[in-house]
Amino acid sequence: MDTRFPFVDWFRNASPYINAHRGRTFVILVEGEALGSERGEQLIQDLALLHTLGVRLTLVFGIRPQVEAALEADGIVPERVSGRWVADAAVMRRVEQVAARLRLWLEARLSLGLPSTPLHGVELGVVSGNLVTAKPLGVREGIDFDHSGEVRRVRAGAIEGLLEQGSLVLLPPLGFSSTGEVFDLDAAEVARHAAVALGADKLILLGDSDGVRDAQGALLRQLAPADAMPLLDQAAPGSELGRHLQAACSAAREGVARTHLLSWRNQEALLGELFTRDGVGTMITCHRYEQLRPATLADVAGLLELLEPLEQRGMLVARSRERLEHEIDDYLVIERDGMVIGCGALQLFGERDVAEIACVAVHRDYRGGARGERLIEALEERARQRGIGSLFVLTTHTVHWFAERGFLPAALDDLPPLKREAYNHARKSKVLVKALG
Template identity: 75%
Template structure:
C-alpha cells in the first residue's frame, strides 16, 4: 500500500519492533570519536527516543581521542604496549579529568528540554557512579601497566535498581578498586561486562566501521562468534576492530543474544538497526536469526501471507489453511527474525520412488540471496533420506529456474499415477523431472 508519507509506512512496519524492545535492556557503547566529531547531539536524541519507547539503557562512553588531545596539549607522550597505554600518574590525572568532563557534558545534553528540540517534554534521569569494580592489569611480559586495569565485576544489582527507577545509566571507562584506587579501563570491555552481568538483550557497539565486510566488500549481516574470531585475530592489537570483536564474541559466548556493530558516521544506524527487519550493520550472535527449518503449525499464518501474492498472480495454486495444516509436515520454511520469507514442500509418492517439489516460494524482498537453491537442496536431502530416486515439479512461470538446477522437461506419462490423474490440463503446467541418483 502506497502512502503520501513514506514515514507512515515505515512507522507501521516498525511497530513489531517497538513492542519487542519495550522493557528490554540495551547496553550501548559510543566511542569517543563520535563525540569528538560532533555526532553526540544526534545520538543523544536517538537515546532519548529509545527511552521514551520503554527501552532500558546503559550507555558506555569512550574518551580515547579526547584524552589523546589533552595529553598532546600537555606535552605528555604515553607509553603503549600491546594496544594499551600505560596509565601512570600523569596520564591518569588526564583520564579522570576528561572522563568527568565528558560525563557532565552528556548529563547536560540529556537534561535538555527546550521547546522545538527533540528532547522537549522528555524527562531523562542520567545516573553514573562507582558501578564498575576494577583490578590492575599488573605486570605482563615484564611491563608494569600501573593504573591501566580490567573489569573485576559490574555491580549488576545496583544498575538494575537504577534501571527499574527509569534512569539511564552512564558508565565511563573507569573502574574502582576495594582499596579506593581508580583504574583506566577499555570502554569495549566495560560494555561487554555490563551486558553480560545485566543479561542484556542487546549490546550495541558504535564505532568507525559500518560493520564487517567480506573479501568482495559486501556487508556481512550476521556472523557467529566462531566466524568472527578469525577476523579479530588478524586485526592489530588494541585497534577498534580488535576491541569490538573481542567484546562481541565474549558477550555472545556468555549469553548476550545479539551484539550489533554499527557506525556512528551513519545518522540512521542506531534506529535503522533496531526498527527494520534487515538492519544496517553486522550482528554477532550464537543463534542465527535467519534459519531454514521444518514448518510448524504456528507457521500457517506466515505461509498464507507469503503465498497469497503468488497465488493471486497465478504463479501458485491456491492453498487453503486446512490444506496447509493437513500437509504441514511436508513443508520447509525459511524464517527471518520471526517472518516466513521462503518455503517449499516435498510431497512423497513412495510407490513410484518419486516426490513432488511443490510450493517453492521466496518473498519478493529476499529473492537475491539464493534461498530458492537452499530450499531445493534441503528437499533433495529429505527425498534421498526417504529412499526416493527422483523429484518432479509442475510450473507455469519458472521453467528456466528449474533448468538451471538440473531439471529437464518430462511427459505426463512419467508422473506417478495419482499425480497424473490429478493433473489440471487447464493450467497447462510444464512438467519437470530431476533424478536424485
C-alpha cells in the same frame, strides 16, 4: 493526488520491533570520536527516543581521542604496549579530567527538555556512579601498567535497581577499587562486562567502522563467534575494531543474545539496526538469525502471507489454511528473525518411487540470495533420506529456473496416476523431472 507517506509504511513495519524492544535491556557503547563530532547530538536524541519507547538503557562512553588530545596539548607521550597506554600519574590525571567533563556533557544533554528537538519535553533521569569495580593490570612482560586496569565486577544489582526506576545508567571507562583507587579501563570491556552481568538482550558497539567486511569489501551481516575470531586475529592490537570484535565474541559466548557493530558516522545506524528486519551493520550471535527448518503449525499464518501474492499472480495454486495445516509436515521454511521468507514442500505418492517438489516460494524482498537453491537442495536431501529416486515439479512461470537446477522436460504420462488424474488442464503447467543420484 498521491498522499502516501513513506514514513507510514516504515512505521508499520517497525511496529513489531517497537513492541519487542519494550522492557528489554540494551547496553550501548558510544566511542569518544562520536561524542566529539556533530553526530553526538543526534545520537543523544536517538538514545532518548529508545528510552521513551521503553528500552532500558545502560550507556558506556569512550574517551580515547579526547585524552590523546589533552596529552598532546600538554606535551605528554604515554608509553604504549599492545595498543594500550600505561596510565601513570600524568596520564591518569588527564583521563579523570576528560571522563568527568564528558560525563557532565552527556548528563546535560540528556537532561530535561532536549529543546529544539523532536523530543522536547521528554524527561530523562540519568544516573552514574561507582558501579564498576576494577583491579590493576599490574606488571606484564616487565611493564608496570600503573593505573591501567581491567574490570573486576559490574554492580548489576545496583544498575538493575536504577533501570527499574526508569533511569538511564551512564558508565564511564573508569573502575574503582576497594582501596579507593581509580583505574583507566577499556570502554569496550566495560560494555561487555555490563551486558553479561545484566543479562542484556543486546550489546551495541558504535564505532568508526560500520561492521565487519569480507575480503571483497562486502559487509557481513551476521557472524557466529567462531567465524569472527579469525578476523579478530587479523586486527591490529588495540585497534577499535579489534576491541569491539573481542567484546562481541566474548559477550556472545557468555550469553548475550546479540551484539551489533555499527558506525556512529551513519546517522541512521542505531535506529536502522533496531527497527528494520535486515539492519545496517554486523551482528555477532550464537543464535541463528536466519534458518532453514521444518515447518510447524505456528508457521501457517506466515505461509499464507508469503504465498498470497504469488497465488494472486497465478504463479502458485491457491492453498487454504486448512490444506496448509493438513500438509504442514511436507514443508520446509526459511525463517528470518521470526518472519517466514521462503518455503517449499516435498509431497510423496504411494504408487511409485517418486515425489513432487511443490510450493517453492521466496519473499520478493529476499530473492537473489540463493535461498531458492537452498530450499531445493534441502528438499532433495529429504527425498534421498526417504528413498525417493526421482522428483517432479509442475510450473507455469519458472521452467528455466528449474531447468538450470537439473530438471528436464517430461510428459503428463510421466506423473504418478493420482497426480495425473488431478492435473489442472486449464493452468497448462509444464512437467519437469529430475533423477536423484
